[in-house]
Amino acid sequence: MAVSFANVNSEAGLKKLDEYLLTRSYITGYQASKDDLAAYSSFSAAPSSKYINVARWFSHIDALLRLSGVTAEGLGVKVESSAGPSASTPDVAEAPAADEDDDDDVDLFGEETEEEKKAAEERAAAAKASGKKKESGKSSVLLDVKPWDDETDMAKLEEAVRSVQMEGLFWGASKLVPVGYGIKKLQIMMTIVDDLVSVDTLIEDHLCAEPVSEYVQSCDIVAFNKIFCSYYSKLFCF
Incomplete structure (x- = not known):
């Protein structure tokens, strides 16, 4: 059964998602799936640190995508866009499957925006400037x-x-x-x-x-x- 969320770029939507993730590591199940990808791609920017559960989950999915990607199917998730319920994303289960021969050419999220590039550069600069020893896992x-x-x-x-x-x-x-x-x-x-x-x-x-x-x-x-x-x-x- 698909899980539905309000617009995650609004205060109300973030609050609901933060409550939902209080006792969960992922959107559905016990491993990262396409449900997490659908929710992750709905964010226009990284969530505020005051939504600690959302920020923890977002950071984890972001790292997984950079390291190895996510392949598990999931149960289906819908997230309202800023345009309202009518712009909600389709169930993950209904998304067309990628051609196995074109795996190397698939870009899940399109080109990186200027805001995303700037945020990535700021994170890298902050990490370099800190000069701290690597934290324990x-x-x-x-x-x-x-x-x-x-x-x-x-x-x-x-x-x-x-x-x-x-x-x-x-x-x-x-x-x-x-x-x-x-x-x-x-x-x-x-x-x-x-x-x-x-x-x-x-x-x-x-x-x-x-x-x-x-x-x-x-x-x-x-x-x-x-x-x-x-x-x-x-x-x-x-």
């Missing part, structure tokens, strides 16, 4: 934390999970998801500094060990995505 991780049974106090479970603190670990948004038979699991986002935090060690030595294990039966990784800081290091590199 960071990752965004979504965890499933499961309780022992339906009598487990989920508020205390979340409190116990968030009580785990270490350098390079930053807890984010969370929500309770029904599993069945009255049992709910906790889905929680976290950002880690790769050189400082091992997710496996965090789960085995902290989340599934005492005292947190009083509430937590098991903990699984749902999504694990690298955060590219090349263009927005000042915003997202802690």
Whole structure:
């Protein structure tokens, strides 16, 4: 089923998209797809840093396109243009497929505009002027934390999970998801500094060990995505 968004170049559209991406790494699914391309190409310029979730996603898709491209099909997405709903983009699933023989000649977004060139030059100049050492890589991780049974106090479970603190670990948004038979699991986002935090060690030595294990039966990784800081290091590199 296609996902629809208001004009992402407006304050209202950016706010809605920022809320949508609060607990998601991509527009649909757990990998970059043509849904992300459709949404990305609707931006007339890079989003403001105050929309932190949109800016994180935009930076990630921008880096993927420069490195290797995006090929996954996606579920379909519609984004209103500044002209209104009638100018919305077609479902990604309905977009014509490119001729496999002409892959090398495909330009997904047309020629780079003067504004895009200027923005790219400013980013490059800022990175060169900073003279800072390369920042450690960071990752965004979504965890499933499961309780022992339906009598487990989920508020205390979340409190116990968030009580785990270490350098390079930053807890984010969370929500309770029904599993069945009255049992709910906790889905929680976290950002880690790769050189400082091992997710496996965090789960085995902290989340599934005492005292947190009083509430937590098991903990699984749902999504694990690298955060590219090349263009927005000042915003997202802690």
